Each structure stands twice: as structure tokens, then as C-alpha cells.
Amino acid sequence: MQQVCDEVIKSASDGDVGAFEEIYRAYADYVFNFALRMMRRREDAEEVTQEVFLMVHRSLKNFRGQSSLKTWIYRIAVNTTSNHLKRTKAVRTQTVEYDEEAHAYPGKDEGASRDTKEYNERVIDALLSELTPDQRACILLRNMDGLTYEEIAQALKIDINAVRSRIKRARFKLMAVKKEVLAYEM
Amino acid sequence: MKCEQIQELILTDYIDGRMAPQAKGELEKHLMTCHECLEFARVAKAMAVEPFEKGTREKTPESVWMNIKEELLSQEEQPAPGWLDRLREVFHSQFAFPRPVAAFAGMCFVVMAVTLVHFSNINRMPAQMSAEQDEVEYMAALSVRSDVPTSGYGTSVEKYFL
Numbered sequence: 001m002q003q004v005c006d007e008v009i010k011s012a013s014d015g016d017v018g019a020f021e022e023i024y025r026a027y028a029d030y031v032f033n034f035a036l037r038m039m040r041r042r043e044d045a046e047e048v049t050q051e052v053f054l055m056v057h058r059s060l061k062n063f064r065g066q067s068s069l070k071t072w073i074y075r076i077a078v079n080t081t082s083n084h085l086k087r088t089k090a091v092r093t094q095t096v097e098y099d100e101e102a103h104a105y106p107g108k109d110e111g112a113s114r115d116t117k118e119y120n121e122r123v124i125d126a127l128l129s130e131l132t133p134d135q136r137a138c139i140l141l142r143n144m145d146g147l148t149y150e151e152i153a154q155a156l157k158i159d160i161n162a163v164r165s166r167i168k169r170a171r172f173k174l175m176a177v178k179k180e181v182l183a184y185e186m
Numbered sequence: 187m188k189c190e191q192i193q194e195l196i197l198t199d200y201i202d203g204r205m206a207p208q209a210k211g212e213l214e215k216h217l218m219t220c221h222e223c224l225e226f227a228r229v230a231k232a233m234a235v236e237p238f239e240k241g242t243r244e245k246t247p248e249s250v251w252m253n254i255k256e257e258l259l260s261q262e263e264q265p266a267p268g269w270l271d272r273l274r275e276v277f278h279s280q281f282a283f284p285r286p287v288a289a290f291a292g293m294c295f296v297v298m299a300v301t302l303v304h305f306s307n308i309n310r311m312p313a314q315m316s317a318e319q320d321e322v323e324y325m326a327a328l329s330v331r332s333d334v335p336t337s338g339y340g341t342s343v344e345k346y347f348l
């Protein structure tokens with residue numbers, strides 16, 4: 001993840017759109033992919049990414065740099081995603097939709113090669129569908145984005161032990177996913 | 187250490203490379219003698235770590251940035267808020283309660299103040315005044331005497347009613 005220097009943050013908070021674009025370019029893909037894996041629908045992920053960066057722009061003046069820009073943006077992303085999930089869940093029972101799609105398990109597709117990217121993506125989807133949104137967020141931040149426990153604690157506003165126990169439970173669940181369901185060679 | 191503790195560590199600090207060298211050494215010594223924990227570590231890595239490591243990241247569609255940029259530029263065109271607007275904003279963020287509540291509290295206060303000024307003017311209490319009326323009178327007396335800013339009234343009266 002490329003670093004954005006303090007001057008750029010300062011200019012962006014003073015309204016320099018070019019400087020803000022630099023921040024956007026550095027972090028947009030992380031936010032978008034996090035949102036995409038949390039919600040699965042592209043339109044939702046695009047909407048959330050847009051919302052996150054407009055919020056980042058509005059709040060940049062209050063950014064004090066005590067937390068790194070990265071964890072600060074993740075925190076906004078986590079909050080925005082979770083609000084979005086609550087909203088959309090009320091409208092179209094998101095979890096059901098998530099599970100239904102995820103039940104097109106990779107193992108069912110006889111012809112699919114197990115070495116392809118597509119196959120692995122479907123394994124990831126199937127695994128994530130076993131988790132609660134909180135657990136999903138933790139696993140994504142840790143395993144996909146490589147945040148440390150300390151950074152996850154900041155992003156989720158929970159303490160390190162809560163991070164540890166959430167990760168532990170999530171991974172227990174993942175281990176229990178049936179091999180035949182994934183057709184995953186181990 | 188028991189196998190249960192070992193397995194909890196495997197799922198968290200061991201897999202995530204957070205263990206101090208000595209503790210890690212001890213855990214790995216256990217794995218050499220305990221088949222169950224060794225198998226646990228293998229499955230944990232295969233199911234809970236490796237698939238994610240091979241995961242790919244998509245590029246954010248360019249339309250997202252275009253929308254954001256458009257929004258930012260349209261904000262720029264609007265005049266910056268003047269000092270009065272900012273003051274109003276600060277005031278609202280400091281004393282934020284819903285308008286109907288404020289209006290109701292204000293009305294109650296006026297009614298009470300009028301009643302009580304009237305009471306203290308006759309300078310004589312009805313014999314069977316309840317404790318409740320007593321308190322109302324005390325509060326009104328306090329507020330009539332002091333020059334509390336308007337925002338203070340709302341809150342104390344509101345508290346009294348709730």
C-alpha cells in the first residue's frame with residue numbers, strides 16, 4: 001500500500017482536489033474490494049466506496065494523524081459498510097441473498113479447474129458466507145489486507161483481545177466447512 | 187500447555203506470526219509430538235488462511251472517482267458558509283435536541299414561571315401544597331433570581347418533566 005505524505009493530506013483537507021485524488025488512488029481499491037467481499041453486489045460496493053471517500057473528504061480536517069491514514073480510512077469503510085448492510089438487509093434480506101449465491105459451491109461445478117483464480121474466488125465466497133458480518137470484516141482485514149491486530153482494533157474500535165477472539169471464532173467456523181462442500185483438496 | 191490452549195494459539199497468534207520466539211519454539215516442539223495438534227494446524231492453514239492469500243483484488247471502476255470528483259467540484263461552486271452559518275452550526279451541534287421538545291419545554295417554562303411569580307406575589311402558600319408543587323416553586327424561584335441563559339431553562343425544566 002503506497003504511503004500518502006502529510007503535505008498531500010494537508011492540501012487535500014484545504015480543498016485541493018488533485019491532492020485528494022492522490023489519497024483516493026492510494027486507497028480506493030482496498031476500500032472497494034473490502035466492500036465487495038462484505039456485500040458481494042458490485043453496485044453496493046461502488047456506492048459504499050463513493051460514500052466512504054466523500055466522508056473522508058468531509059472529515060479530513062478532523063484527521064489528527066494519531067491513527068494512520070490507512071486505519072482511519074478502513075474505519076470509515078467498516079462503518080459505512082455496516083450501515084449499508086443494515087439498510088439493505090431491511091429492504092431485501094441481504095443475508096438470504098448472500099447465502100443463496102454462496103450455495104453455488106465451487107464443488108458443484110464438475111468442470112471447473114481447481115487451479116483457476118475463479119475457482120479460488122468461489123472458495124473464498126463460500127468460506128466468507130459462513131461468517132457473521134463482524135467476523136467477515138475481521139478475516140478480510142487480517143487475511144486479505146494484512147492489517148495487524150492493533151490496526152484491526154483501531155479500525156473496528158474494539159480491543160486487541162476482542163480482535164483475537166473474533167478471529168479465533170471465525171477461523172474455527174472456517175475449519176468446520178465441509179471439504180466436500182468446497183471440493184477443496186487438502 | 188494443554189492441546190486446547192495450543193490450538194487456540196495456532197488459530198490466532200501462531201498463524202498470524204505474532205508469537206515470541208521462545209513461545210513459538212515450545213509450541214512447535216509440541217507439534218512434533220502431538221499428531222492431533224499438528225493436523226489441526228494443517229487444516230487451519232488450508233481452510234482459514236491459504237484461500238485468502240490467493241485471493242485477487244479488483245480495480246475500482248473509474249466511474250466511482252468520476253462521481254466523487256463531480257460531487258467535490260459542485261460543492262466548490264457553492265459559496266463557503268459565512269461566520270453566521272458556522273455559529274449556527276456550532277450552536278446546533280452543542281445544543282442539539284429536537285425542535286418539538288425544545289418548544290414544549292419552553293412553553294412549559296413560561297407557564298410555570300407565570301404561575302409561580304403569581305404565587306410568590308401573593309406571598310402565601312395554600313395550606314395543603316404537595317411536595318411536587320413545592321419543588322416547582324423552588325425551581326422557579328431559582329430561575330427567576332438568576333440570569334441563566336435561555337438554553338439552561340429548557341434543560342432543567344425538561345429534566346423536571348421527564
Ligand SMILES: [Zn+2]
Pocket residue numbers: 188189192216220221222223224
Ligand atoms: Zn496437542
